[in-house]
Amino acid sequence: MSCLVKTTTPFISQEILLEALEKCGYNYEIKNDKIYIPSLHKYRNTYFKFVNGKYILNYDSYNTEISYFLTKVEKSYNNVYEIKLKEEAERLERERLAYIESQKKAIMEKAKAKGYRVMETKKDNKIQLTLVREVR
Template identity: 30%
Template sequence: MSAVIKTTTPFALDIVLFQALINLGHEPKNVTVKNIRDFQGINGVECGDIATNRVDYNGHQHFRKQGELWVLRHDSDQYNARVLGSKHYKKVAEFLSELEQEYVYEYEHYLAELAELEKKEIEEQRKARVEATRQQAIAKAQAQGYSVKEKHINGKVQLICVRHI
């Protein structure tokens, strides 16, 4: 038997979900061809699922991608439910509520990392444009017979072109 429990935050990004599960101590593992036998049971775990250390009557509770979202698959009766390596089992609704809060936190962290990467990329592009412009100005000046000296003033490059007659 299974149940559907809705959360207000959809679990859309696997890396964020994975990190949130790690932070909560649920030891997520990607199910692969090599380790699928570790999760066998009547729960129908498939390659590509994210298994947790939460176990119920059907076996390991796991997340499966359905469309764009990751959905928890579990036994709704929670018969024989436990967390491997721990005596503390939270009901699925409580678990998902806690996971949702951690997911939102990790998602914000993920967005901050993306923004930082984008900021670095923009800065790298700016530096490349400045260097290309500098090289172009030097080449043009030398083609016209100037000798070029460079000065760095307050983080800016100043080119001094001198022609001897």
């Protein structure tokens, strides 16, 4: 007996899917372009296959274990995905701050070489550099 199973979360990242499977306590084997789940092989092979940009679960059985499995993996996938998004946002913020600092340093060095003094003011989360030269 075959069944069509749809999930509300598209499994688009292999890295996140594998981490979600590990967090749920499922072992997996990667063969060719499929991710096999050996603990669910009671009737036939159970695997995720990459199709049209997302991983689709291929499962052929009449038991309800698949519903529990998918709910658990889906919840874990969403948690891992949120963590990855936060890490990516933090990384981008660190890179942005490093870029701002390097630009500021380069401007200050160039200004000093030309005889200017640099005054820094912060307004509304923005940095304003003012070049000052005293003429006597």
